[in-house]
Amino acid sequence: MISNPLVQVCITLGLGLISFIALQNMKKVRIYNLPVQYLNGGFLQARLSLSSRLLINSFFTLSPLSFFSASTVSETFVYTAAFSVFFGLLIDPKLQIKADSKLVVTKSLFHKKATIHLKHPYQDFCRNTYTELLDLVEILPTYKITAIQLSSPMFYHSNNTLRSLDLLEKLLIKHGAEMTHSKDGFLKNILGKATLYLDSSPYKKAKINNINLHHWHTINITLK
Numbered sequence: 001m002i003s004n005p006l007v008q009v010c011i012t013l014g015l016g017l018i019s020f021i022a023l024q025n026m027k028k029v030r031i032y033n034l035p036v037q038y039l040n041g042g043f044l045q046a047r048l049s050l051s052s053r054l055l056i057n058s059f060f061t062l063s064p065l066s067f068f069s070a071s072t073v074s075e076t077f078v079y080t081a082a083f084s085v086f087f088g089l090l091i092d093p094k095l096q097i098k099a100d101s102k103l104v105v106t107k108s109l110f111h112k113k114a115t116i117h118l119k120h121p122y123q124d125f126c127r128n129t130y131t132e133l134l135d136l137v138e139i140l141p142t143y144k145i146t147a148i149q150l151s152s153p154m155f156y157h158s159n160n161t162l163r164s165l166d167l168l169e170k171l172l173i174k175h176g177a178e179m180t181h182s183k184d185g186f187l188k189n190i191l192g193k194a195t196l197y198l199d200s201s202p203y204k205k206a207k208i209n210n211i212n213l214h215h216w217h218t219i220n221i222t223l224k
Helices: 005-022 041-067 073-090 127-143 166-174 192-200 201-209
Strands: 103-107 113-119 149-151 178-183 217-222
Touching: 005 041, 041 073, 103 127, 113 127, 127 149, 127 166, 166 178
Parallel strands: 113 149
Antiparallel strands: 103 113, 149 217, 178 217
16 A cells, blocks of 8 residues: 555546546547537536536546545545536536538526627628527527527627627517627626637637727527
């Protein structure tokens, strides 16, 4: 039995890291570079899938602790199960309606409002994007969603004037939905701002000079 605490720590960390890396090469359990979650599977199924992935990854990453009596296997399972349930409830999975979707949908547990994001932070709001948004307006009520929210700095021109939303509003009315919109306060969307600052996608270089990351606008859509 190895008695040197430093050696025990190094072995434990090494085995945990090896386990974690090995799991990321398994499509059905990895948590890095998650496979696409489709909307037709439902929000609950996506959340359960994420929780199970967290459980498997955390358990096998931390299980080497039991080799040196830092914790028993049963204690490790209880800790990782609690961790997985907590973060499974906290993290909202991203769902999309098809493989080449321009948009992803998230929804907090027990809420009836969904949030829609661009699949890639700096991609264009092209015609296909708006068509997909209208598709979601038709589809989401079947999942008991009553409202949609979109927030982005890309609703503004490079000179900080708001892009026209009139056509979008007319199209939404044809689909039985109502739209309101407003400028966001400085402290709102902090996470979104951080995501755009840290993003390294190929879209960023072409867009970053035409976007003011401190000017955000939110569109709220009430569904029929």
